[in-house]
Amino acid sequence: MANDMLRVVDLDKENRGRKKWMMAVFLLLIVTSGALLYLWWDKEVAFEAYKTDVEKTSKNSLGRLTLHEVIIDDNQILLNATFEPVKTFTSEHQIFFFPQILINGKDYMVRNGGQSIAQSTEAYTIYNSVKMDNLPKDDHLKLDIRYKDWNVETPIEEPWEFQVEASQEQLQEDRHVFTVEKKVKHVDQQEITIDRVVSTPISTTIYFYAEQRLVNDAMPFKIQSKGGKTWLFKEPYSLNDEGTKWGIRVDALYLTEKHYKLFPVDMDGNKLGPALTIKKDD
Known part of the structure; x- marks a missing residue:
């Protein structure tokens, strides 16, 4: 239209x-x-x-x-x-x-x-x-x-x-939380901590933070299932004025398996480091 x-x-x-x-x-x-x-x-x-x-x-x-x-x-x-x-x-x-x-x-x-x-x-x-x-x-x-x-x-x-x-x-009943709390190097070697991944039947969000304001906030990620299916997260948004807390969301994605791989990628989808294994909280 x-x-x-x-x-x-x-x-x-x-x-x-x-x-x-x-x-x-x-x-x-x-x-x-x-x-x-x-x-x-x-x-x-x-x-x-x-x-x-x-x-x-x-x-x-x-x-x-x-x-x-x-x-x-x-x-x-x-x-x-x-x-x-x-x-x-x-x-x-x-x-x-x-x-x-x-x-x-x-x-x-x-x-x-x-x-x-x-x-x-x-x-x-x-x-x-x-x-x-x-x-x-x-x-x-x-x-x-x-x-x-x-x-x-x-x-x-x-x-x-x-x-x-x-x-x-x-x-609340259907929400899945994957606690991560692991540090990774992303774009321009900026160090960030992946806090958690939260998935609902409506969306999935990766939450991460840094010690200082991010110089480059173009920080995409990929999540990969055990079967090899991947989803690209590419539009982060700031959660505070200091530019240290961030979320990045994909709508209509519901993660129901127990384990996934998560890794930082560049804007072309190329891996920037080793994958993290994330596990659904009990």
Whole structure:
């Protein structure tokens, strides 16, 4: 679709109290296949056990925004909404919104991204993926969701607001953790520590950290199964202002075997060092 859009922004955590955004990465793509976030609500992908149905509508002078459902993943929240503008609606901005989410009254956000799909001139589907750090592990979370920004710098005068109690009880049962805590040399001989790998039916994330800010954050990895199947992780994102804590995620990948191999690679996928054997925690 020519009107599909994907955007990703990192958040300025130092200015969270003033609720400002800093665009460290700004990505605008023309998506021809309707893939990416849309896949998370594709009827062929069985994520029903992890969804919280909302079906609530909020109105303002711009139109109606209906929040259909929420999925809580490991340090990630996915949102599915529909925007129906008023008939007199005109805007200098592209149809895309960045929600702010407070969890149990606190802000854990580190990155906000999503996709906008024009279904017609009267309806737009809005998908969002909000990355978090240290998301609480409670079975039920209270979400305060405010769609408050058109883009990185332009606020919406009357934000659409939703209060949702979302469950991650099933996710807690199905989450697999592979504790690693091993050091490796990566790009430019930078030494990092692989903390852990966390896998759910929705995504798999490698968490790693360094003693000092990374000079080069282009740090892809590969994970390989016993049967030789490999998955490339190539888009890390920072989890703190110091640039020392990082995550790197592949969506729709669920690691169910007990052992895997993990190794650092360059941007062409070539190994940079020996593989680490990772084992699922008991």
